[in-house]
Amino acid sequence: MVISDAIRAELHAHAESEAPNECCGVILFRDGVAERYIRGHNKLQSPYRYELEIDPEVWFLEDEGYDLAVFHSHPETEPRPSKTDRELSGLWAGKPFLIYGLARHELRAWAITPESAEELELS
Numbered sequence: 001m002v003i004s005d006a007i008r009a010e011l012h013a014h015a016e017s018e019a020p021n022e023c024c025g026v027i028l029f030r031d032g033v034a035e036r037y038i039r040g041h042n043k044l045q046s047p048y049r050y051e052l053e054i055d056p057e058v059w060f061l062e063d064e065g066y067d068l069a070v071f072h073s074h075p076e077t078e079p080r081p082s083k084t085d086r087e088l089s090g091l092w093a094g095k096p097f098l099i100y101g102l103a104r105h106e107l108r109a110w111a112i113t114p115e116s117a118e119e120l121e122l123s
Contacts, residue, residue, distance in 0.1 A: 001069075001096065001109055002123050003027070003034040008107060010037045015073035015102045018042065022050040024072040026058055027098060030065060037071070047075055049084060069096035069109070077101065079108040081117040089113055096120060 007027070014023045014037075025040040040054035050072050062068060070092055074082075079101035089097070093113040100107045109120040 001029065001032050001034065001120060003107065007034045007037050011071060011073075011098075011100050011107060012102075012105065014039055015075070015100050018073070019075045019102055020047045021045050022047060022073050022075060024050045024052045024070070026052075026054060027069045027071050028061060029067040029069060029096070032067075035066070042072075067096070069098055071098045071100070073100045073102050075102045078104060079106050081110050081112045086112050086114050086117060098122075 014025065017023070022042055024042050026038045027034050028036045028038065038054065038058055040052045043051040043053040052070065052072070059068070079099035081097065081099065089112045094111050097110045097112050098107060099110065107122065109122045111118045111120055
């Protein structure tokens, strides 16, 4: 997956603006290249958990040829899926899932399930 510096800057800005709480949103990909980031709202407003609230129309962008990846931040910890992230993967299990570690200024991508987390290549 390829994420431009411009979109990485958007992810950082969103994480920074919501700190100390986790932020969340959706990244739109086409042919493995990120084209756009859509900010969501963390309904829980928590530094440890998130519940993505976003315009329901975003989910229909898959019908227009986009691949969607859920994004959220970890304000103080490394960008590795937590036990809670894995347990709550639900319908998103096995699909791209990106985490930004604000304290470390690090973005990583994962395919997660309740049992595992496999890191995906990012460039």
